[in-house]
Amino acid sequence: MQLQINGQTRDVPDDATDPSMPLLWVLRDVLQLTGTKFGCGIAACGACTVRVDGQAVRSCVTPLSSVQGRSIQTVEGLAGDKTPHPLQAARVAHQVPQCGYCQSGMLMAAAALLDTTPEPTDAQIDAAITNLCRCGTYPRVRAAIKTAAAQLKPTRPLRGPLRVKST
């Protein structure tokens, strides 16, 4: 079987998987793409979030059979060739991660949000980012999404400097 992951065609040996195997474990254990994390196995925490055809999905409950022929993006494919994605740059600027375990999923959920909603309101961020973070990076996650959104719209001025603030 073949999968389209981060713009590349990847072979998935049939004997290593079965059609019901969640995409998460194909990525992690078969393809060694370990940036996508296991958190709960029931789509409750969002640590395993990847994008399928642009949409954020929880890969721990997404069977392999449902993603064949579709475009899969993981955190490893978020950056451009040389430059980080604005969401990644904003996470550095706002010093978002603590332990960092939830961040891959958070990034993919935010990337999907900004594609459909380039200037998200607080309420839209609340609705889209339902990923759990036990370190409590939420205030900075919100701030970083807003900064990235501003950067993705170069015709508009930046909404304030990239200062690390605790709010």
Add this chain to the structure above:
Amino acid sequence: MKRRTFVLSGMALGGALVVGWGAMPPRDRVGRRGPLTSTDNEVRLNGWIRVAADGRVLLAMNRSEMGQGVHTALPMLVAEQLDIGLDRIQLEQAGAQSLYGNVAMFLGALPFHPDDREPGHETRPVRAGRWFVAKLARELGINVTGGSSSIADAWEVLPLAAATARAELLGAAALQWRLPVDELRIVNGIIEHESGVRGHFGEFARQAAALTVSARNIHVKPREAWQLIGRQPLRTDVPAKVNGTAVFGMDVKPEGLLYAVVRHCPMLGGSAARVDVDATLRRPGVERVVRLGRTAGATSGVAVVARSTWHALQAARTMDVVWRPPPHDPAVGLLDTQRIDEALAQTAREAQDSAGGVPFHRRGDVDAAEAAAARRHEAVYHAPYLAHATMEPMNCTAQARDGRVTVWAPTQAPTFAREVAARVAGVDVDAVDLHITLLGGGFGRRLDVDYVAQAVRIAMETGGRPVQLVWPREEDFTHDFYRPAGVAVMRAALDKRGRPQALRMTVAGDAITPRWIARNRPAWATRFDAPDKTAAEGFFDLPYAVPHQRIAQQATRSGVPIGYWRAVGHSHHAFFTECFIDELAHEAGQDPVAFRLSLLDKHPRFATVLKLAADKAQWGRPLAPGRARGVALHESFGSIVAEVMEVSLDNGRPRVHRVVCAIDCGTVVHPGIVAQQMEGGVIFGLSAALYGRVDIRNGEVVQKNFHEAPMLSLAETPVIETHIVPSTLPPGGVGEPATPPAAPALVNALFALTGQRIRRLPLLLPDHVARQAG
């Protein structure tokens, strides 16, 4: 028991193990003849610092990075002294030697009252106790990351190690260039002289290692000259954490890796009576079934080894097992948290009424003060068991081959991880190679090594192939070492004006440290537990000037596996005491901030922190209708934190809008990391206050995954501000101190809003529990 006797009995724990007492002079933690080795490309200068041929500095990193920022803040201490960029310091995992043990955490375990340890005015018993324990801890050399102690522990040794290396490097350059050493300087990692000669550290490292610089020529850079400490360089761990390359425990993929998943007996302490091994082995991808025992405090279980985590998960989930409950008294039944709560309440009440328990703090004459009081005020508070729920579930990778064991583990306790791996594999501890990965959250859960023991046990059965053990989230929730439940009975005697004259308070709950030691250092287990400061911290050590006090802790043994949870005893004791103080303010008819301040004359640091938070939160100014503020003030891990919360009710559900934190944590190394820890600590505390509970019925934990155990979400998260009190005192901790005040600040705000006093956590019932309760 007199306090001094009590302190010494607490220390007797390891006293017998003190061998070679004078082997290590008190100040010699630099490790001149230390364990690092020189190679062709890297020259050892001391036990902490090596210099690479290209001039980079290699720092022995003895603490685990679990989000708290040690991989940035500790190298900052070295970069400051060596005048080299943070990006030129490379971390290498410290070894198993006692040099890398944690001294500050043991000092934090001493049960001293704030009246006796005001910085600069410590009493003689405090100084003597600290001297003794520091010496003991240094001999023991136990390496753990916990107790918010990393910066405090490194505060003297790392700057001294770096300053020593600096003096040696400068000395070597001076000899080579035949120039006076005091005319040389270091700019951005380059040694230079105004004549134009310059060179990086690597050019002088070999000569430097051969030099002996006398102590009077080693100058630790003074505070006035700091250029890095107190600033906010970017965290070194962040780039890898936003591009997917950061390596956590489960991201280790050694060649030939097998995957294992554990299923424990659902009944805590129980075991597997019968396992259908043959049927499980016929499941797709399954290679082995391994029964797991009770090593390191685990409940027994069964592991399935397969060719992917998914295959192992599926087979483990459907595996046919007959479970055997733990030995128990049929008249009492299996563990039940409701019954435990009732028993704790009764125990606390009886101890309070009979002057029982261990009196961690006594002053004045409480009996006489109560007899003379105009009136009394009493309250009983309850706190539940709590789970850690680190985002990264428990996991460990192990390989047993050729008489050696290799372990890759996200652990806070490398000393115990090595020891348990050796015990399980039946090898010497020197035959264990431990690789510490990044931790996807710790919060104290990874101070235990049950999952390391299991991984090594499984690796003994895989014919030398490495195996990665992963716990499903359900196992993580149902087989944690939980924050113990507690019940406090608190009584104040008030004078005519409502001012408190006496406090008689008793808390009942299990003590963590004796259980933790018994499962991690079985040789130290004793039949009778020494008093455990963590079971009373934040309860006996109040800064408030109440002339008569008896504050006691009654240790219980409830049978639930318990462990250290962020802020440990402070996590619930601050809820008890800071809500009770708020009740007393109300009884006195005083404003909660003014009331506290009136009792803080002798503790200006506390008063300053409280005033700062109140000021920044505009305490006393009118709020929008339907909103109210609450405050809490609490010291833990050497730092004082005040939080003011602004809340409203939304369809009966508490909604926190804004949290203003003030902290005095002594000297600040990295204010940005302090702010991160304040935000994280508040959110962790709010999650627990609103939702946190672990219910056990018939010996089984009810809450099995996040849908049954909600955590605070982004949408519920308030705006959080951090304000830091400037200080030149030695650093305190920051990883934990923001968590304890969160619950009382929230509950006090709700009282201000509704007039209703809440004395039991959590505030909200998850939907499924509410449904069950009808």
